[in-house]
Amino acid sequence: MVLPPRPTFVAILGHNGAGKTTLLRVLTGQLPYQGSVRLGGPEELRTLRGPALARRLGYLPQRGTLEFGLPVRELVVMGRYRHHGLLGTYGPADYARADAALEVVGIAQLANQDFRQLSGGEQQLVWLAQLxxxxxxxxxxxxxxxxxxxxxxxxxFELITSWVEVDKRTVLCTTHDLDSLPGLPGYLLNLSRPRPVLVPISPEAVRTEYNFLARKGPRG
Incomplete structure (x- = not known):
């Protein structure tokens, strides 16, 4: 798969077991792979570690949890961790970034609340602000x-669109939420197809992939 040279959004589709999460784990260096993977540079992915990899990508796994109480603002500022290293500390500039991120996702009023007391949707916005x-x-x-x-x-999805169009980032997103995709700029990639290719998002393309996934089971 070769992404367009400009920042873009790719919705990765497929049945359960099609390899959506596996693909992301490969791209984050969590799983070995065959072939070649490059992330915006000449270096092979398997040679990138720690800060070098963090400069290329950010990763949000499926619904994160927190076992202890922590104010939302303190959790969000941890998104700066890889910029400071293990022994680094967060300064006023880092907290200003955290406050701005909370403002962007629309939950600045929750900055001092315990993360565990938030709704599921609010928690997900916190993780996205941290990312x-x-x-x-x-x-x-x-x-x-x-x-x-x-x-x-x-x-x-509004936040993802802003990352692409305003911040000029590329976003790869696995999803079963096809209902939210029509009208978004970007591409579909259906890993359940024999030869997955990037397809520009349109209402017709989303409907085609929906019908394909509904008609064919995980093993075809």
Whole structure:
């Protein structure tokens, strides 16, 4: 798969077991692979580690959890972790970035609340705000709207569109939420097809992929 040279959004589709999450884990260096993968540079992905990889991409796995109480603002500022290293500390500039990120996702009023007390949709916006602080050219999102209601699904995709069109980032997003895709700029990539290719998003293209996935089971 070769992405367009300009920043873009790619919705990665497919049945359960088609390899959507596996693809993201390969791109984040969590799984070995055969062949060649390059992320905006000449270096092979398998040679990138730590800060070198963090400069290329940010990753949001499926619904994160937190086992202890932490104010939202403190959780969001941790998105600057890879910019400071293990022994680094967060300064006023980092907290200003965190406040701006919370403002962008629309939950600045929740900055001092305990993350565990938020709704599922609010928590997901917190994770997205944290991800945005990594300021990488490529963001990988694994089912970011899973189990969210219509309001929060819309908010998530509005934020993704802003990352692409305003911040000039490329976003790869696995999703089963085909209902939210018509009208978005970008591409579809259906991993359940024998030869997956990038297809420009349109209402007709979304309907075609929906019918394909509904007609064919995970094993075809």
């Amino acid at each position: 945005s602080l990594q300021a990488a050219p490529l963001y990988l999102l694994d089912e970011p709207t899973q189990q969210l209601d219509v309001y929060y699904r819309q908010r998530v």
